Structures are given as structure tokens and as C-alpha cells.
Amino acid sequence: MASKISAKQFAKYLHRRIIMQLTIFAILTITMFSIVIVDAITNNLNLLWIVLGAVVGAVLGYVVGRAFKLNWHEDSQKVIMNIDRSGF
Numbered sequence: 001m002a003s004k005i006s007a008k009q010f011a012k013y014l015h016r017r018i019i020m021q022l023t024i025f026a027i028l029t030i031t032m033f034s035i036v037i038v039d040a041i042t043n044n045l046n047l048l049w050i051v052l053g054a055v056v057g058a059v060l061g062y063v064v065g066r067a068f069k070l071n072w073h074e075d076s077q078k079v080i081m082n083i084d085r086s087g088f
Contacts, residue, residue, distance in 0.1 A: 015080045018070075 011019065040050055073080045 013078055015073075015076070015078050018079065018081050021081075 036050065036053075039045065069082050070079050071082060072078075
């Protein structure tokens with residue numbers, strides 16, 4: 001059985017900047033999905049356009065996300081994030 005991970009355990013091993021970015025991304029994701037759902041319902045959008053937009057967004061997110069590298073920092077004993085040259 002898998003044990004639950006607490007917020008303190010995340011903070012122990014993740015740099016604060018990464019935690020903040022994940023929190024912001026989660027809030028933006030929930031907000032954008034809510035907007036898309038409300039817009040799709042109120043304007044009777046075609047399901048194909050919604051799926052196509054989700055696929056394009058996922059591909060773009062994957063490509064952009066490849067610019068960020070997570071590494072273990074020995075001195076601080078935490079996971080830190082770096083941007084590679086192509087991401088700059």
C-alpha cells in the first residue's frame with residue numbers, strides 16, 4: 001500500500017520556486033478548463049474543435065516543458081529547476 005505524501009515532505013525535497021510554479025500552473029489549468037467548459041456549453045461548440053485544441057495545447061506544452069530540467073542539488077539536498085539553452 002502506498003503511503004500519503006504530506007506538503008511538508010514536498011517542501012523538504014522541492015525548491016520553493018518549483019512549488020510556487022506548480023501551484024500557479026494548477027490554478028491556471030483549473031481556470032482555463034473552467035472557461036473552456038463554460039464556453040463550450042453556452043456556445044454549443046463542436047466537440048472536434050475542443051479535442052483538437054486540447055491536442056494542440058498538449059503538444060505545445062510538451063515542447064515548451066522540455067526546456068526545463070529538474071536536477072538534484074547536492075548542497076541543498078533538494079530538486080531544483082534549470083532552463084536549458086534551447087529554452088532560453
